Amino acid sequence: MLPTGLISLALLLAGSVHGRKTMGWGHTSPEHRFVVHPQVPASFLAEDAAPFDVARQFMNHIYPGDYRIRQDSYTDKATGVTHVYVKQQHQGFDVFDGNININIKNGKVLSYGDSFYKGTPNREGSQVVLNSLTADSSSPADLRKTLMNFMIIAAPSDRATSELEVNFNQYLEGIDVTPESHFVEGEQPYTYFSNVPTAVSPVKGKPGYVQTESGLKFVWKFEVEMEDNWYEVALTPDGDEIPFVVDWAADSPIPDTLKSKDPKPATYLLFPWGVNDPSEGNRSYVYENYDSLASPLGWHKIPASSLPSGYFAPTPPKKGDIVNFTTTFGNNVFAHENWEGRNAWLHNERPDGGKGLNFSYPYDPQQSADGQAEAHKFINNTVAQLFYTSNLVHDLFYRYGFDELSGNFQQHNFGRGGAEGDAVIANAQDGSGYNNANFMTPPDGQNGRCRMYLWNTASPYRDGDLEAGIVIHELAHGLSTRLTGGPRDSSCLGWGESGGMGEGWGDFLATIIRTHNATDEEIVLPMGAWAANRDKGIRNYPYSTSLDVNPSTYKTLDRPGYFGVHAIGEVWAEILWVVSKKLIAVHNSSDTLFPPKPLDDGTIPSEDFYLPPSYDNKGRAEPLVPIHGNSLIVQLVLNGMKLQPCRPSFFDARDAIIQADEILTGGNNTCLLWSGFAERGLGPDARVDGRTPWGGGIRTNDYSVPLSCITDEPEPTPDTL
Structure with a gap:
């Protein structure tokens, strides 16, 4: 927990991007x-x-206190595992950082993550709750002052900070407070704070508790959407302390069952899937090759009932209509320019492919005294490229299990569950910065926002929208945030090793997707090299299995310069890259990561992508198992995200991936996986000594594998309860 007096130091450590x-x-x-x-x-x-009966029995066995089972718990259609998310409660209020996730299949608890508060709540905390709802000093109206003090700290510039400080009372009086008129049973309702300066939408707040070193502390948690940030922050009612703050925006900086009546696909002249950037190949004509399971309507259609709020059509559609768009506007992605760098997006300019949906535009930037103006000439090509790449990523992630129930990004969910109305808002050539990209991931049911920037690292300027690896990295933030800890909790990858892995998964997925010859052990792949105009890319090392090229191990996190999430992330990505190569060495590599499309009857052919279907003793189909090492590791990584707890460590994520293989293949690859993790120091005896609640500690590498991988003797199972 940080007192507001230490915030300036925290900001120095957090840095700016x-x-x-x-x-x-x-x-x-x-x-x-x-x-x-x-x-x-x-x-x-x-x-x-x-499964939910098992979860309740299990909870009653391990925890005697109050809790609620979250409504975003779900059963994974691909694996049959039910992921149950449990929130700790005290005196009817949520403990915001008290989480248990339970993974259940066939009546058995496979694993669980636990961050519940185990101490005895003090009486002072209880009295604070009672007073907070009655005393004037802590009423929602007076919480305006607490919120204003945070906005001063969070203000995007010194000028904005000064403006808020000078005109504090004027802004304070302008804030309107509105209690929520409906609420979910078992949860505290939100209070809405409108006209909050530098916020771009009403701020949502609710009371509850957080854990501190001295016990539970009563706070208000706010969700604050700004132009360049989207904060989830806990504040004590007096505003003196900030126990936690998470920015749902994540950066990639340079160092320093409906069917359409009109199935005609769109045509695009773009860098095709598999060409990472303009240095790797030329543009060619590609088609709207959507996956019929992931995108039943294709990429340019939305049911009228799911159009975004504020959308205006010259001819208002009827409720049951499917609206066909001739622009880069569809159920998964809204892509457009955002030269002004503002929050408004709905009516921004988009290329129009006409009735034939032909998105073919010139792209031939030249050196110019005004690099930005030169890049703007080719905005139609840029937006179309961003739309194409983002839709393919949506479909790919969907086929590996990032579907509606698990919190993916779609305007319409086709009756498959989950919260809808949250297609990705994709800003091309965003005018709010250079040499970066970021993704904002609010909880399920709120639009994700991807901001891609120009890079002034060369002449002509390089456009980040055209480097697929950067786009994939950003979209992967939405994937990992929604899958870790459940789709309606976006706070699980906020800092430390957890935040670092959020970056690392993006790098790893971008790297394995771009790999043309995944069996090549000598391949060296930098991240963001083209956009940054830097051979080694935007990380300390390119990705390679060679220790001479990339020497990263778990212990590397102790080195100076590895405090930030991007440096932590590249270590995690390198470890996953080495693990993937172990699987590829045994199982070979598929030419494509896209599974075969379903047949007309809905069944998915095995072809040469999956092992033949298998069934359990009750005749139920088991999950399909990818044959090849590259597709298998992608499946295990995504399945592992669903299994791991909120705010996972490297150890948690490693164990979740290994358990994902046990669930999917019966553990056929357990020792292969361990050998990959151990090669970079993350063996079973790796440890951290002196870790504090805020991070830190001294790490020790372990290059061994479990005894069972050497002697075939089973590992002893400790009594963990």
Whole structure:
């Protein structure tokens, strides 16, 4: 927990990313744990027991206090695993950082993550709650002052900070407070704060608790959307302390079952999928090669009932209509220019492919005294490229399990569950900065926002929208944030190793997607090299299995310069890259990561992508298992995200990937996976000594593998309960 007097120091440590100030810190419970194969009473092992009944029995067994099961819990259609998300409560209020996630299949608890508060709440905390709802000093109306003080800290510039300080009372009086008129049973309702300076939408707030080193502390949690940030922040009612703050925006800086009546596909003249950037190939004509399972309507259609709020059509559609767009506007992605760099997007300019949906535009930038103006000439090509890449990423992630129930980004969910109305808002050539990209991931049901920038690293300027790896990295932030800890909790990857892995998954997925010859052990792949005009890219090292090229190990995180999430992330991405090569060496590599499309009857052919279908003893189909190493590691990484706890460590994420293989293949690759992790120091005996709730500690590498991988003897299973 940081007193407001230490915020300037925290901001110095958090840093700014090319003019975009950002903050992120919080308390991690020292009792945080991720337990695989927990010991449970025999009564829990009824195979036909309902998963939520198993979850309640399990919770009552391990925790005697109050809790609620979150509504975004779901059963994964691909694996059959039910992911149950549990929120700790105290005196009817949520403990915002008290989370348990339970993974259940066939009546069995496979694993669980636990960050519940285990201490005895003090009486002072209870009295604060009672007073906070009655005393004038802590009423929502007076919380305006607390919120204003945070806005001064979060203000994007010194000029904005000064403006808020000088005119504090004027802005304070302009804030309107409106209680929520409806609420979800078991949860505290939100209070809305309108006209908050530098916020671009009403600020949502609700009371609750957070964990601190001294016990539970009563706070108000706010969701603050700004032009360049989207904060989830906990504030004590007096405004003196900020226990945690998470920025839902993540950067990639340079160092320093409906069917359409009109199935005609669109045509694009673009850099095709597999060409990472203009240095790797030429543009060619490609088609709207959408996946019929992931995008039943294709990429340019939206049901009228799911059009974004504020959209105006010359001819208002009827409720049951499917609206066909001739622009880069569809169910998964809204792509457009954003030269002004503002929050408004709905009516920004988009290329129009006409009735034939032909998106073919020139792209031939030349050296110019005004690099920005030269880049703007080719905006239609840029927006079309961003739209094409983003839709393919949506479809690819969908086929590996990032679907409606697990929190993907779609305006319409086709009755498949999850919260809808949250297609990705994709800003091309965003005018709010250079040499960067970022993605904002609010909880399920709110639009994700991808901002791509020009890079003034060369003449002519280089356009980040044209480097697929950067786009994939940004979209992967939405993937990892929604899958970790459940789709309606965006606070799980905010800082430290957790925040770093959010960056690392993006780099890893971008790297494995671009790989043309995944079996080449000598391949060296930098991240962002073309946009940055820098051979080694935007990381300290390019990705390679060679220790001479990339020497990163788990212990590397102790080195100076590895405090920030991007440096942490490249270590995690390198570890995953080495793990992927272990699987590829045994299982070879597929030419494509896209699974075969479903047949007319909805079944998915195995072809040469999956192992032949298998069934359990009750005749139920088991999850399809990718044959090849590159497709298998992508599947295991995504499945692992669903299994791991909120705010995972490297150890948690490693164990979740290994358990994902146990669930998917019966553990056929356990030792391969361990050998990959161990090669970069993340073996079973790797450890951190002296870790504090805020991070830090001294790491020790372990290059060994479990005894069972050497002797075939099973590992002893500790009694974890």
